[in-house]
Amino acid sequence: MTKEKVLDALKTVYHTGNEKDIVSAGIVQDLTIEKYYISFSLIVDTNDADLRLKLKSEAIKAIKEQVNKDAIIKVAFQNKPVADTVYEQEQNAPLSGVKKVIAVISGKGGVGKSTVSANLALALAESGAKVGLMDADIYGPSVPIMFGVRGERPLMKDVNGKGVIVPLERFGIRLLSIGLLVDESKAVVWRGPMASSAIRQFVTDVDWGNLDYLIVDMPPGTGDIHLTLLQMIKVSGVVIVSTPQDVALADAKKGIAMFGQAQLNARILGLVENMSYFTPAELPDNKYYIFGKKGAQKLAEQYELPFLGEIPLVQSIREGGDIGIPVMVSDDEVSKKAFRDLASEVESRA
Numbered sequence: 001m002t003k004e005k006v007l008d009a010l011k012t013v014y015h016t017g018n019e020k021d022i023v024s025a026g027i028v029q030d031l032t033i034e035k036y037y038i039s040f041s042l043i044v045d046t047n048d049a050d051l052r053l054k055l056k057s058e059a060i061k062a063i064k065e066q067v068n069k070d071a072i073i074k075v076a077f078q079n080k081p082v083a084d085t086v087y088e089q090e091q092n093a094p095l096s097g098v099k100k101v102i103a104v105i106s107g108k109g110g111v112g113k114s115t116v117s118a119n120l121a122l123a124l125a126e127s128g129a130k131v132g133l134m135d136a137d138i139y140g141p142s143v144p145i146m147f148g149v150r151g152e153r154p155l156m157k158d159v160n161g162k163g164v165i166v167p168l169e170r171f172g173i174r175l176l177s178i179g180l181l182v183d184e185s186k187a188v189v190w191r192g193p194m195a196s197s198a199i200r201q202f203v204t205d206v207d208w209g210n211l212d213y214l215i216v217d218m219p220p221g222t223g224d225i226h227l228t229l230l231q232m233i234k235v236s237g238v239v240i241v242s243t244p245q246d247v248a249l250a251d252a253k254k255g256i257a258m259f260g261q262a263q264l265n266a267r268i269l270g271l272v273e274n275m276s277y278f279t280p281a282e283l284p285d286n287k288y289y290i291f292g293k294k295g296a297q298k299l300a301e302q303y304e305l306p307f308l309g310e311i312p313l314v315q316s317i318r319e320g321g322d323i324g325i326p327v328m329v330s331d332d333e334v335s336k337k338a339f340r341d342l343a344s345e346v347e348s349r350a
């Protein structure tokens with residue numbers, strides 16, 4: 001299976017009301033082929049579920065008939081971005097084209113902060129928002145692998161005599177990570193000031209353009225990078241990720257304490273519990289609370305913070321992250337619903 005063959009097949013498909021085929025009309029974006037998986041986005045100007053379904057089935061049918069009948073095809077929809085939004089960051093301030101910055105934090109590593117950041121970004125973009133994802137985890141960047149862009153390098157462009165970085169774009173999300181700029185093994189040994197200076201450049205020297213949301217995947221814990229970012233940009237809201245275990249919850253309390261400080265000028269939107277329960281793919285209605293039940297919900301109540309939802313522990317979430325096709329771009333409707341619910345909580349509170 002090659003990109004050319006898949007694009008040729010897609011050139012036989014037309015979106016209602018368009019004279020050009022969906023490839024020539026620029027409707028097909030982010031085509032990725034990974035073993036027998038094919039994934040791409042369709043950029044459309046309609047929320048009509050029937051029209052979307054028709055387009056999706058015709059695209060899948062064309063590929064199965066003309067390229068490979070056994071291909072596993074994942075299609076994500078994105079709305080055409082709406083221009084001329086009013087932006088909240090001050091004019092000429094760093095990120096002046098960004099309406100809302102959402103920082104995703106966790107008290108400790110490995111609780112799924114990057115998984116939540118990536119899929120939250122994709123879920124927000126589904127309803128037409130223009131979204132960027134800044135991987136501020138200098139010591140453990142996840143974006144290159146999770147979005148399948150490892151080894152790719154962003155381009156530079158000249159703005160008023162100054163070279164600025166243009167984020168990569170995948171599945172409609174603008175992406176930047178230290179892993180896309182330097183060899184990952186180099187950044188791991190950087191000391192605090194160097195890491196802080198790199199993160200400062202992520203704000204000042206990157207052409208993020210106009211965005212409705214910039215999701216910032218923060219490093220785990222609380223440290224210099226958090227302070228640097230909070231001092232530089234106006235963060236509209238902080239999402240805290242925790243797992244149900246006591247130890248992760250104890251660490252989440254440190255995050256609440258740090259971001260709860262009034263002088264940091266960041267509002268905590270609430271807590272999301274990741275890996276809340278295990279759901280086997282073949283029994284999606286069965287929920288097994290293997291790490292204990294409703295821990296984060298109780299913690300949220302204790303601190304009088306909103307509880308933003310539960311994300312199940314699902315094999316396809318892990319697999320999606322590993323193969324560079326996040327679960328929001330897959331057919332796993334159970335996981336997608338959990339992230340969509342989280343996105344609507346964030347949308348309504350940010």
Ligand SMILES: Nc1ncnc2c1ncn2[C@@H]1O[C@H](COP(=O)(O)OP(=O)(O)OP(=O)(O)O)[C@@H](O)[C@H]1O
Nearest residue numbers: 109110111112113114115220312313314317318321
């Ligand atoms: N809900 C989930 N179901 C299944 N696997 C998950 C889930 N959430 C995260 N994972 C997996 O757990 C591992 C850790 O997740 P992730 O990298 O997102 O955590 P993190 O908190 O960002 O870690 P770090 O602090 O190291 O950056 C990954 O392999 C990821 O695919």
